[in-house]
Amino acid sequence: MESLEIPRLLLHHHPRASSSPTPSRPLSNSRLLPQLVFPSNLKKATKNATLRSISGDTDGGSPASPDGPVSFEDDEIQQRDEDRALLLSREIDDFGSLVGFRLSTTDSGKTTTDTRGDLRSDEVEEPEDKIVGEDKAQTRVTHNIVFVTSEAAPYSKTGGLADVCGSLPIAPAARGHRVMVISPRYQHGTAADSKFSGAVDLDRNINVSCFGAAQEVGFSHEYREGVDWVFVDHPSFHRPGNPYGDKIGTFADNQFRFTLLSHAACEAPLVLPLGGFTYGEKCLFLVNDWHASLVSVLLAAKYRPYGVYKDARSILVIHNIAHQGVEPAITYSNLGLPHEWYGALGWVFPTWARTHALDTGEAVNFLKGAFVTADRIVTVSKGYSWEITTNEGGFGLHEILRDRKSILSGITNGIDVTEWDPSSDEHLASNYSAEDLSGKVKCKVALQKELGLPVRPDCPMIGFVGRLDYQKGIELIRQAIPELMQDDVQFVMLGSGNPIYEDWMRATESIYKDKFRGWVGFNVPVSHRITAGCDILLMPSTFEPCGLNQLYAMRYGTIPVVHETGGLRDTVQNFNPFAVGSNAEGCNAEGTGWTFTPLTKESMLVALRYAIQTFNEHKSSWEGLIKRGMTRDYTWGNAATQYEQIIEWAFMDPPYC
Numbered sequence: 001m002e003s004l005e006i007p008r009l010l011l012h013h014h015p016r017a018s019s020s021p022t023p024s025r026p027l028s029n030s031r032l033l034p035q036l037v038f039p040s041n042l043k044k045a046t047k048n049a050t051l052r053s054i055s056g057d058t059d060g061g062s063p064a065s066p067d068g069p070v071s072f073e074d075d076e077i078q079q080r081d082e083d084r085a086l087l088l089s090r091e092i093d094d095f096g097s098l099v100g101f102r103l104s105t106t107d108s109g110k111t112t113t114d115t116r117g118d119l120r121s122d123e124v125e126e127p128e129d130k131i132v133g134e135d136k137a138q139t140r141v142t143h144n145i146v147f148v149t150s151e152a153a154p155y156s157k158t159g160g161l162a163d164v165c166g167s168l169p170i171a172p173a174a175r176g177h178r179v180m181v182i183s184p185r186y187q188h189g190t191a192a193d194s195k196f197s198g199a200v201d202l203d204r205n206i207n208v209s210c211f212g213a214a215q216e217v218g219f220s221h222e223y224r225e226g227v228d229w230v231f232v233d234h235p236s237f238h239r240p241g242n243p244y245g246d247k248i249g250t251f252a253d254n255q256f257r258f259t260l261l262s263h264a265a266c267e268a269p270l271v272l273p274l275g276g277f278t279y280g281e282k283c284l285f286l287v288n289d290w291h292a293s294l295v296s297v298l299l300a301a302k303y304r305p306y307g308v309y310k311d312a313r314s315i316l317v318i319h320n321i322a323h324q325g326v327e328p329a330i331t332y333s334n335l336g337l338p339h340e341w342y343g344a345l346g347w348v349f350p351t352w353a354r355t356h357a358l359d360t361g362e363a364v365n366f367l368k369g370a371f372v373t374a375d376r377i378v379t380v381s382k383g384y385s386w387e388i389t390t391n392e393g394g395f396g397l398h399e400i401l402r403d404r405k406s407i408l409s410g411i412t413n414g415i416d417v418t419e420w421d422p423s424s425d426e427h428l429a430s431n432y433s434a435e436d437l438s439g440k441v442k443c444k445v446a447l448q449k450e451l452g453l454p455v456r457p458d459c460p461m462i463g464f465v466g467r468l469d470y471q472k473g474i475e476l477i478r479q480a481i482p483e484l485m486q487d488d489v490q491f492v493m494l495g496s497g498n499p500i501y502e503d504w505m506r507a508t509e510s511i512y513k514d515k516f517r518g519w520v521g522f523n524v525p526v527s528h529r530i531t532a533g534c535d536i537l538l539m540p541s542t543f544e545p546c547g548l549n550q551l552y553a554m555r556y557g558t559i560p561v562v563h564e565t566g567g568l569r570d571t572v573q574n575f576n577p578f579a580v581g582s583n584a585e586g587c588n589a590e591g592t593g594w595t596f597t598p599l600t601k602e603s604m605l606v607a608l609r610y611a612i613q614t615f616n617e618h619k620s621s622w623e624g625l626i627k628r629g630m631t632r633d634y635t636w637g638n639a640a641t642q643y644e645q646i647i648e649w650a651f652m653d654p655p656y657c
């Protein structure tokens, strides 16, 4: 199937020209069907379901009336009983897409009905809100949410973006939204390819117009944990390496590959009947980082001028502003966008950043394209949302972001508390919890054995896990190691990236055989074992939008020592042994780790040595730090509520362009 083609003669659209409210699509042909399905679980709900009444009593009874509120009773629904959101009816548009829901929500067991979606009072007869019981009705609006991302765990992962896009979507799905995650189906020719084995080919190939041709892409799909995981298939995603590059470097055609992803992501809600229904036009696209940024531009430039996606919105989620998807200006004509929209992506480098005398600095910048077209912008912590509006943190885009400050928010990431749970983690030698920490030292001993380090439970063990690049502060570690190795410590690093640092890790290991281990590579089980086995996790990041490893560490009773920046500052509370009410044993002290600033070797070593000294000499304080960290709430619940709020705001305003 062809994607939407743009007749060249009809292209007169300017980015700001359509910022006025667009009229809603008439619903004359739409149908309001009494339907007995659960919104985020359409396939399951249409099978194996038996009716029961929910009028005031969710525990049983017969339907109040043939058209009255009814629900299903099956395993899935029972699982979600705490959410108490049931779809009473659905609205289908002309194309068979599900565009509106009527929900029943309950609060403390009291039931109410609630009309949602884009249903309007002049077009459908709205049932009167019924509140059975005295409690105030809990309102819930459901949306069709489409995450677009270059990686999503467990299918593909090179870093934190995958962790977030693999776990965050499950939270809104559990809250009743219909959620799709769309990312490439990478095939690297390794065992990891089997992660896609649960995805079924949808047999809905389409052609997208970009790079001078109709590019055929396919889709496969897996329904898991309430989420539609959709994978875009194209030969350019099949090659050795990782999603972005191989040993030689970054793939030269990444602009092409992620342009394909963005076009395919825009078509997917229109053409893929997932569970029998397409998502349709009234979607909320959550576009993650530069790889997906073109989606916001495409909605405005390619679709809306032709009446498609008028009711859709897009939210850009910035996980890392340092990567912007910048390519020479001449590549613009490949992107499948009208030439009038060049200004949205057009970017001119400052003179100092140009490489030669004839370099005009003109480029296209995908991330900037989303900055000027997305309806809302979110970063992955509050601290970072401020930092990117500064000269130091904005990587050249701070002025544009300052202009859009009113729609810029920060929401701190949660984590996948099922994958990262020391009480059940299958990668560990021994499981443990805040109530019974005995397994933690067993993990440490097992790690020391695995790495061939002297087995010494009493020796403070410091860990680092992450990409070996400038962002993660590797240079500072490199400078500090000769001094730190004078202390009685063990240090283990897991990472891959810059070959200079990989070589340095190997060389350092051969110098400090009894103290230092550098594991070059990407290895998830080992990352779990380091997180559990170490006493201290070091994160001297130069900048850190959120950071996940410090969250994993705290959940595993490993104390983070972090540079006070971005999400690290927001999530790690500096240890204060003198907090009001504390005593010499460290009872009632505050804090979950150590934060240091400025970003110097000296201040990092001071913080590390405080941590080492506390580990060696103040056992009860150390245990307090462990327990405070382990008992914090790391779930996505809080973040999901905040995302929901931002989505509401996005739909309240007309499309930005």
Ligand SMILES: Nc1ncnc2c1ncn2[C@@H]1O[C@H](COP(=O)(O)OP(=O)(O)O[C@H]2O[C@H](CO)[C@@H](O)[C@H](O)[C@H]2O)[C@@H](O)[C@H]1O
Pocket (backbone or CB within 6 Å): 158, 159, 160, 161, 163, 164, 319, 320, 380, 413, 465, 466, 467, 494, 495, 496, 521, 522, 523, 524, 527, 544, 545, 546, 547, 548, 549, 567
């Ligand atoms: N060699 C290796 N082997 C195994 N696992 C490895 C590994 N190197 C890294 N990892 C894992 O990859 C993830 C990296 O998470 P970070 O938060 O550090 O993300 P990153 O900087 O990639 O992402 C960006 O996005 C995330 C998500 O929003 C932000 O938290 C972050 O600040 C921002 O820079 C962790 O799960 C870590 O354990």
